[in-house]
Amino acid sequence: MKKKHPRMEREEKTVAAMIHAYCRRYHGDQRPHSDPRALCPECAELLRYSRTRLRHCPFQEGKTTCGNCQVHCYKPSMREKIRTIMRVIGPRMMFSHPILALYHLLDGRRKHPSKKIPAPDKRH
Ligand SMILES: [Zn+2]
16 A cells, blocks of 8 residues: 555544544443443444545645535535534644644645545545
8 A cells, every 4th residue: 555645644643533532522331341442333433434535535635624625525424423523522632632733723724625626426
């Protein structure tokens, strides 16, 4: 596999940190007891899905943040979940993960992706 761009590594880290924080807080009773670091099945699926979407993101390291992107590549059910998590956990990220939060802020200032939007049939 091709080595990931640091920007994309960071995107993955950020989304994983947010899903973990959310799951710890709201899904405590649904998480597997055997592994305190594991996610509940629903969040585990969401994280897998987010990683797949990032891997397929047509803009890659030229992307803006997903919240600012014009291509809404998440399917509606997943989009709803990730939006809730961003809304609830986003503001806390400044305290729990200041570096990631700062980079996310800077990445979001890129209003448009630095590559052209691909044809619609590339979306999933
Ligand atoms: Zn969860």
